[in-house]
Amino acid sequence: MSSHHLRWQSLVVPVLVGVAIVVVVWWAGPGLFGSVSASGGTVAEATITTPAACTAADPKETVQFSSGGATHTGSLDACGHDKNDRVEITIPDDLGSGTVNVHLADVVVGHSGLRRPVGLALLALSCLSGAAYAFLVQRGSRRPEAVAA
Template sequence: MLRWKNLAVAGGVLRWRTLAVAVVVGIAVVTAVWWAGPGALGVTATGGGDTTQATVTAPAACTDANPTETVRFEHGGQNQTGTLDACGHDRDDRVSISIPADFGAGSTKVHLADVVQGHSDLRRPLGLALLALSCLGGGTYAFLVLRGPRREPALA
């Protein structure tokens, strides 16, 4: 009866196969998570609503305590006004905004379309890098377990 460590040491064939299987599985896991999209790593899209172009009508300086700008946009075939939680734009600048799904009549709060509060663009690549490192660590651990302990020659 053969033991795992005997198989792992025999000719070095199983060691390379073990390493190749660990590499292929790690690449498959990272690729599957990458294809699954941002939700797989906790990065979610904006909370619903439409995205449209707006024109800044009343800009705000970024030195204000709570800067808000007034924007004009078209929604549902009507011109609407909204309060944009941003600063630093000039009058008549065009910005892309996200209109909330529960949009009502009158003025409403809108957000910049490319900004999701609490998230940064580095979450996805960093999550994929950490996942790849964990796959590498798991593969290395499997390789070392299958290789077994090394025996040092006895000193005379």
């Protein structure tokens, strides 16, 4: 009986290490799995004036937006919107003159809003798998012994 007690006590270390890893990753913040914030600029509402088909190579849509009391034209790296659709865009701080390159405000290329919770869930699963492996190693082989005749 004491051997079962010893086995369960030996699992405390992998479980605590797994919990500590998840907590440290959580405290590390969203930067560990990539940043969700757009880099620089102001968020504004824009209207699609010329939509682009998503079948085109490197589609660009034309948008109109207001900034600083003036109406500007922007080139939006997006596709699939209809004419007069309203979208939120990120306007660069240095507008300049002419057509401005803008991006959708809630999109960062290559990332999604689910990456942090999914990353933490996968990390927790890997810690759980490590603890299960430690348990199996600690438990040893459970082959039935042959009865001698």
